[in-house]
Amino acid sequence: MMTMGFGNVSVTAANADSAGRPRDMYAVYFQKHGDSGVLETGRLPVPSPCPHEVLIRVEATSVNRLDIAVRKGFPGLSLGWPHIPGSDAVGRIESAGTEVTGCEPGQRVVINPGIACGRCNHCLSGKSTLCDRFVIVGEQINGAYAEYVTVPSVNIKRVPADFPLIKAAAAPLAYITAWHSLVTRAGLEFGDRVLVSGGSGGVSTAAIQIARLFDAHVVATTRAEEKAERLRGIGASEVIVTGKPEGWAKSYMASGGRPFDIVIDSVGSALWKDNMRLLGRGGRLVNYGRTSGGEVSMDLSFVFWKQLQVIGSTMGDPGDFETVMNLIFSRKLDPVVDRVFPLREAAEAQDYLEASRQTGKVVLLNGERNSPEDLAE
Ligand SMILES: [Zn+2]
Incomplete structure (x- = not known):
């Protein structure tokens, strides 16, 4: 019983x-x-x-x-x-x-x-x-x-x-977290280039949809080839399948990939270096977790030269909740x-x-x- x-x-x-x-x-x-x-x-x-x-x-x-x-x-x-x-x-x-x-x-x-x-x-x-x-x-x-x-x-x-x-x-938790990170904290603007690192999670799939709502160019990463199509279906403009989670940034940039305005991340240490490298001038790295570890190092020459911002984000405020639930109930987010x-x-x-x-x-x-x-x- x-x-x-x-x-x-x-x-x-x-x-x-x-x-x-x-x-x-x-x-x-x-x-x-x-x-x-x-x-x-x-x-x-x-x-x-x-x-x-x-x-x-x-x-x-x-x-x-x-x-x-x-x-x-x-x-x-x-x-x-x-x-x-x-x-x-x-x-x-x-x-x-x-x-x-x-x-x-x-x-x-x-x-x-x-x-x-x-x-x-x-x-x-x-x-x-x-x-x-x-x-x-x-x-x-x-x-x-x-x-x-x-x-x-x-x-x-x-x-x-x-x-x-x-x-x-x-x-609630996933969409509030994604909205607070991207919009409230990182100041997402229409047409931004957004990288969602580790694109398959609840917050990540919410972030892909929210970024698309702002007509952003959204790139999502995943380690699983079989998830790529699904992420495109959710709204990712590009999906990058990364064999190992870290170390793909160099080849992406070398093959003509353009830098990002916002990177949203909860992976932490494993992706930090790549995330910093992938940000363009004035870029914002917004972090809401550390599933691979919380100890990171960064090259400050990226930070001051590109005038980057590292932004922390936790859950969301009552206004975030109201906004995302209204967008969900009106079927603009799914x-x-x-x-x-x-x-x-x-x-x-x-x-x-x-x-x-x-x-x-x-x-x-x-x-x-x-x-x-x-x-x-
Ligand atoms: Zn209080």
Whole structure:
């Protein structure tokens, strides 16, 4: 029973409080850091919404690289146990805290995973990612690999009735991160030349679409030949298959390749040298992660002569969330879903992502919603 999705478990009177609210819920969680084998399934208490929060019955979530990094642990991360991962969530409002207005039970909403204090100068100027109290759902606090999750009511947005559940679940963290990196931080302009290094991930496929929305010339790199066609289909103007991830820049430039205005990167050390070399005058290297390592060296003669900028980017602000979700709901951006797993197979889904077998997003469906046919919904 402990491994079954909540859709297979009926909530009984014994599992409900006096008001009929369920006391415990199905969840995927871990109690120590490690490989995907540390993920457990079972029942945990249903979280109670604080006065400004809503309780959401999660219908779908998605897998992000962040989930794997949190599961493995990293310096500075301190979790309460058990920890529930998962930053994205789409679901229906179950209940709301006493201070929440304008939310109705049953509304389908998507969450912005970035939570901040809402009161400091950074928050009041719309830059909540700079808030000292900025946290991400599923990273420092419990996430959405569960039947229920709570978030502040300012972190939800209504999903249009005709919009596919799975695409909504695939969107938030990846698209917010891509938009914040390219547009808010790197100042993407119409017609820019943009390099998306490691083009197959969730943020990368989002970045390709966003850059195309700005009529950019987008070059994506991939190590897998079989992904090239898919990346072209998503919108990449050129796809470069790199045998080894590093060392291709010289031959690209020597064969007449033009330099880039923006490089968006989360690979880090393995590609850093190439990325710096590929930037043109006034170029911006925007970095949002370091999957191959965070120690880099760079030749400052590139930096001052070409007047380069190295820009850090983390997740995104409420304005980024509003903008990308509006573009997605109006079908101007189209989340790429590679594969759907039932939530109970979260460990397999994380392994699939960690092995970079996907192009785009991997979605986890709660309960009985566990088949790709739900894509059509
Ligand atoms: Zn703040």
